[in-house]
Amino acid sequence: MRAAFSILQKDLRMEFRSKESLLAMWIFSLLIFVIFNFTFEVSRLVMLEIAPGLLWVAFIFSGMFGLNHSFAVEKENGNLRSMALMPVEGGQIYLGKFLSVTCIMLLFEILIFPIFIIFYDLQISMQMLMLIPVVLAGTIGFTSLGTILSAIAVHTRNQQILLSLLLWPLVSPIIIWSVTLSGMVLGGDLPASFYSLLTRVVAFDVIFFTISYMLFDFILED
Amino acid sequence: MSVPALQIDKVSKDFGRIIALRNVDLIVQPKEFVSILGRNGAGKTTLLNIISGVAKPSSGSVQLFGTDPTATVNKAKLAVISHEMFLYSNLTAIENLEYYARMYAVSDLDQRIEDVLNDVELRHRRFDLVATFSRGMTQRLTIARALLHKPSLLLLDEPFTGLDQHAIGMLIGLLQEQKNLGRTILLTTHDLHTAKALSERYVVLEKHRIIEDGLMADTSPDEIRTKFFSGLTTEKEL
Numbered sequence: 387m388r389a390a391f392s393i394l395q396k397d398l399r400m401e402f403r404s405k406e407s408l409l410a411m412w413i414f415s416l417l418i419f420v421i422f423n424f425t426f427e428v429s430r431l432v433m434l435e436i437a438p439g440l441l442w443v444a445f446i447f448s449g450m451f452g453l454n455h456s457f458a459v460e461k462e463n464g465n466l467r468s469m470a471l472m473p474v475e476g477g478q479i480y481l482g483k484f485l486s487v488t489c490i491m492l493l494f495e496i497l498i499f500p501i502f503i504i505f506y507d508l509q510i511s512m513q514m515l516m517l518i519p520v521v522l523a524g525t526i527g528f529t530s531l532g533t534i535l536s537a538i539a540v541h542t543r544n545q546q547i548l549l550s551l552l553l554w555p556l557v558s559p560i561i562i563w564s565v566t567l568s569g570m571v572l573g574g575d576l577p578a579s580f581y582s583l584l585t586r587v588v589a590f591d592v593i594f595f596t597i598s599y600m601l602f603d604f605i606l607e608d
Numbered sequence: 609m610s611v612p613a614l615q616i617d618k619v620s621k622d623f624g625r626i627i628a629l630r631n632v633d634l635i636v637q638p639k640e641f642v643s644i645l646g647r648n649g650a651g652k653t654t655l656l657n658i659i660s661g662v663a664k665p666s667s668g669s670v671q672l673f674g675t676d677p678t679a680t681v682n683k684a685k686l687a688v689i690s691h692e693m694f695l696y697s698n699l700t701a702i703e704n705l706e707y708y709a710r711m712y713a714v715s716d717l718d719q720r721i722e723d724v725l726n727d728v729e730l731r732h733r734r735f736d737l738v739a740t741f742s743r744g745m746t747q748r749l750t751i752a753r754a755l756l757h758k759p760s761l762l763l764l765d766e767p768f769t770g771l772d773q774h775a776i777g778m779l780i781g782l783l784q785e786q787k788n789l790g791r792t793i794l795l796t797t798h799d800l801h802t803a804k805a806l807s808e809r810y811v812v813l814e815k816h817r818i819i820e821d822g823l824m825a826d827t828s829p830d831e832i833r834t835k836f837f838s839g840l841t842t843e844k845e846l
Contacts, residue, residue, distance in 0.1 A: 392710040400698045464692025470662045472711045473684035607664065 389474040393482025394489070400459065401490055407455045411448035411494045418444045419505045430507070437506045438568035442561055444498060445521075446528060449491050453532040454549060456487045457540035466540065469606060476603030480533060484595070487536075488529045495521055508572065516571045516580075523587040524564030530591060531557050534598035537605045563587050611674040613638045613761055613792040614659060619668035621654055628654040630816040632668070636794065638760075641787050643803035643824070644796045645832065646813035652796040653690075655813065656763045659794070660688050672761065684712060687759035689767045693750050697739040701730055701749050704738060705756060712757035724752040727782060744775040751782060762786060764795040768802065780806065800829035812836050 401407055422440055460466040460483075469479050503510065532553055539549040563583055570580050614636040621629040629651045636642055646652050657663035658670055661677035672682045688694075695704050702721060709717045725731040728748040738746060747770065754762070764783075768776050783806055787793060797803050803810060804824050810832070812820035820836065 388713070389711055392707055396696070396699065396703075396707045399703065400696060404698055459696070459698075463697065464690070464694050465696065467662055467692065468688075468694035471660055471683060471686065471688055473680045473713075474711055475680070607662075 387478070387481075389472070389478040390482035390485060393479060394485045397456070397459075397483070397486030398489060401486075407452045407490055408494055408497075410451045410455075411491075412497055414448045414451065415444035415494075415498045416501060418447070419501060423505045433506055434508075434572060435569070437502075437508065438565050438572055440506075441502055441568060442524070442565045444502070445491075445495060445525070446557075446561060448494060448498075449525075449528055449532065450546075450550070450553075452487055452490050452494070453529070453536045453553075454546055456483055456533065457536045458545070461540050466606075476606050477599040479606070480537075480599050480602035483537070484530055484533045484598075487533055488526060491525055491529055492522070495525065513571060513574075513576070516576065517568060519584060520564060520567040520571060520587075523584060523591055524560060524567075527560035527564075527587060527591045527594060528557055530595040530598055531560075534602060534605060537602070560587055560590055610638060612636060612671075613640070613673060614794070615671045615674075616655075616659070617669045619655075619658060619665045619670060621651075621658060621663065621666050627816050629658070629665070632813075632816075632818055634811065634818065634821070636792060638792050639787075639790045640809060641783075641793045641807040642795070643807040643810045644794060644813060645800070645803065645810055645836070646796075647837065650813040651816045652813055653765055656688070656690075656765050656794065656796065660686060660763055684757065685760040686763065687754035687757070687761070688763045688765070689750055689754045690765035691769050693738075693746055694753060695738050695746065695749060698737065700735050700737055701725070701741075701752075702734040704749065705753060708753050709756055714757050720756060724755055727755070728752045728778065743770050744772050747771055748775060748778065751779060755782070755786070760791060762791055762793045764793065764797075766796055766798065768797060768799060776802075800832055804829050 418440065428436070457466070460469065472479075502508070532549075535552045536549055539545045539552065542548050563586060567580065567583055567587070570576055612635045614634065616632055616634040619629055619632045620627075632651075632655065644652050644655065654663065658665050659672070659677060661683065670677050673685065675682060677686075696707075699707070702725075705721045705724065706717065709721060714720050722731070725734055728751055730745060730748055730752065733741070733745065738749065741749065747767070751767075767779060771779065780802060783793065783795075787806065793807075795803065795807060808824055810820075810822060810824055811818050812832070814836065
């Protein structure tokens with residue numbers, strides 16, 4: 387765990403110093419909310435229908451910035467190679483990068499959520515707290531898979547295109563379920579299917595994380 | 609007889625149709641300082657990549673201290689200095705060193721960082737971002753990073769490239785110190801005079817295979833140039 391936390395500390399220190407990812411993610415999401423809010427004149431009922439989708443569009447597209455940046459910074463000055471030279475298991479490096487990407491994305495989500503509420507005039511209720519496990523599970527699924535795929539894509543010239551091509555098909559179920567779950571939370575009463583669907587997302591998270599942790603040694607090899 | 613620090617048996621490496629190394633054999637004993645000489649594209653960097661475990665040979669085997677180079681125990685004994693910095697520009701010198709010290713589980717971290725910063729004369733810039741360093745200062749910090757965990761085997765891939773005379777002199781001094789401490793060192797360089805001054809043995813890589821393995825005491829830089837690099841007027845062309 388020592389190595390993973392060292393990577394986390396290093397990444398967060400660099401991010402808070404430059405604010406490169408956070409700022410880009412926040413501005414991008416703000417643009418999404420502004421454009422959708424002023425383009426479509428829809429009733430509040432329809433807005434409630436599309437709001438969960440918009441929220442996850444902002445989360446995921448902005449999250450792509452974070453993922454791309456996460457390993458781009460390692461490629462600079464050969465640091466990715468230096469990671470392969472370290473006496474540390476690949477899984478620990480994966481865990482460190484996963485934790486840093488997830489922390490940055492969660493922080494961004496906390497910062498952008500109040501804007502989302504204001505733009506779409508959503509009523510704050512206790513039930514909204516149920517968005518916490520939904521956002522956590524959805525984000526972890528996205529970053530657990532995104533971290534390893536970003537490490538693969540960074541070796542190529544078209545890093546951003548390859549990451550999108552690899553990530554979207556695999557992460558789609560998690561995004562679709564997260565949108566559905568968020569819709570349930572924002573829509574009012576939680577149906578019985580909420581918890582089973584949330585369990586499904588968590589199960590996918592565990593599978594993606596475990597496989598990625600075990601395979602990361604091979605990613606660092608030539 | 610002690611276990612060799614490095615044993616390479618019939619190593620070949622190709623990248624598709626491109627051959628990088630062909631049947632390379634090399635044994636390096638502990639505490640030896642070996643210079644690897646060769647023209648650009650001879651396979652020197654590929655050889656160091658295979659030794660360090662970041663590249664796998666297409667055939668043949670490599671052993672560091674009697675075991676697989678990718679074993680964690682071997683990675684802890686190894687340091688690589690190349691034209692790549694292995695540093696984060698957006699971190700200060702001390703933050704970079706702290707990060708590497710933790711990754712290599714260096715004991716007495718603060719004292720060790722202080723020592724290496726003094727060795728490379730960068731203590732006064734320890735709180736400055738690496739992005740603000742000159743090329744020479746960055747390379748000195750790279751050297752400090754590499755020496756942080758007191759490696760048993762040092763792999764140096766053209767470490768003098770881009771350095772000014774002061775930095776070259778400092779690096780030569782540090783390498784001599786490491787040699788006196790009993791470290792095993794492999795150096796690829798174009799500078800035959802520096803190779804002669806530092807190493808006791810040299811190997812020449814030509815067309816992806818070792819064509820000469822000799823003692824520096826038995827030859828001179830001019831002899832090496834005439835014998836293996838004729839047609840090249842300066843060492844820069846090597």
